[in-house]
Amino acid sequence: MLRNKKFKRRDNPQFPKNKTFSYRSARRAPEGGSDKNNNPVNNNSKSSLISKLLNFIIVISLFSSLIYLSQLNTDPVIKLEQEAVPRNEADYYRAVQEEIKSSILYKNKLTFNSDKFDESIRNLFPEIEKVIIEIPVFRHRPTVNLTLSQPSARLVTTNKTYILDREGRALFAEDQINSKFDTSNLVSINDASDHPVTLGKPVLTEQQINYIREVINQAKVNNTPAQSFNLEFGGSAVDVKFDDTSYIVRFSFYEDPKQSSGAYFAIREEIASGNAKDPRRYIDLRIPDRAYIK
Numbered sequence: 001m002l003r004n005k006k007f008k009r010r011d012n013p014q015f016p017k018n019k020t021f022s023y024r025s026a027r028r029a030p031e032g033g034s035d036k037n038n039n040p041v042n043n044n045s046k047s048s049l050i051s052k053l054l055n056f057i058i059v060i061s062l063f064s065s066l067i068y069l070s071q072l073n074t075d076p077v078i079k080l081e082q083e084a085v086p087r088n089e090a091d092y093y094r095a096v097q098e099e100i101k102s103s104i105l106y107k108n109k110l111t112f113n114s115d116k117f118d119e120s121i122r123n124l125f126p127e128i129e130k131v132i133i134e135i136p137v138f139r140h141r142p143t144v145n146l147t148l149s150q151p152s153a154r155l156v157t158t159n160k161t162y163i164l165d166r167e168g169r170a171l172f173a174e175d176q177i178n179s180k181f182d183t184s185n186l187v188s189i190n191d192a193s194d195h196p197v198t199l200g201k202p203v204l205t206e207q208q209i210n211y212i213r214e215v216i217n218q219a220k221v222n223n224t225p226a227q228s229f230n231l232e233f234g235g236s237a238v239d240v241k242f243d244d245t246s247y248i249v250r251f252s253f254y255e256d257p258k259q260s261s262g263a264y265f266a267i268r269e270e271i272a273s274g275n276a277k278d279p280r281r282y283i284d285l286r287i288p289d290r291a292y293i294k
Contacts, residue, residue, distance in 0.1 A: 077142070081145065084182070122200075127148050127151075127163075149169070158194060163177065164209065169201060172199060192233075215260075226242055250282055252287075
């Protein structure tokens with residue numbers, strides 16, 4: 001019987017034994033120590049630095065854009081609600097522009113004080129009733145909308161003639177207004193009291209203005225236009241001169257204008273029919289339900 005023999009492999013000198021290759025052992029270390037270029041920690045540090053730099057640039061860009069967008073131009077757009085204005089439009093534009101230039105706070109959208117701007121412009125022009133400022137988001141030129149009070153009457157004093165609004169405020173002297181601005185359709189009220197007139201302040205009350213306007217309306221309804229109104233001293237009564245009469249009619253501001261006007265036109269019919277005497281100087285209607293003829 002044959003026995004299995006164990007053969008021991010002998011190394012053939014002609015075919016040497018393969019050795020295991022190691023990258024780590026074959027890699028040559030650079031002179032002076034370890035390889036920094038391929039160090040992960042160092043690469044992460046560089047990436048972090050670049051990221052911070054980019055973030056800083058973005059923040060600065062956004063901040064610069066915000067500052068740029070928040071700036072306002074000192075050349076505003078002026079819009080007047082009325083077609084016919086009492087002054088030259090250049091006067092309003094010049095005043096608005098000078099007010100914006102007067103403070104650095106007006107040159108930035110975030111610090112623009114609308115209340116102060118409104119007050120300053122209305123102090124310069126008492127006829128301005130409302131100031132609306134439109135500040136754009138992406139543009140730099142603000143828009144200023146001006147609404148003017150509606151003139152209601154001419155107040156004729158011993159020195160000057162003033163234009164009043166519906167609230168009885170003195171808007172401006174008549175000699176200050178634009179020649180193209182027509183005041184011929186305004187009722188004239190004569191005031192010989194010599195009381196001082198301050199522009200922007202009430203000269204008559206709103207109730208007095210409304211009373212006079214109602215008398216005018218009632219006169220038109222009865223085809224008897226009122227010619228002039230003269231304030232009595234003390235401001236409690238007004239003398240009205242109608243176109244077709246030589247006498248005056250005295251009304252009280254404390255009474256109802258419709259009732260007082262109705263009483264006057266009823267007396268006119270009595271006079272025309274001969275049932276009442278013809279007045280030579282006045283008809284006094286200041287006491288309710290009574291008329292004094294002189």
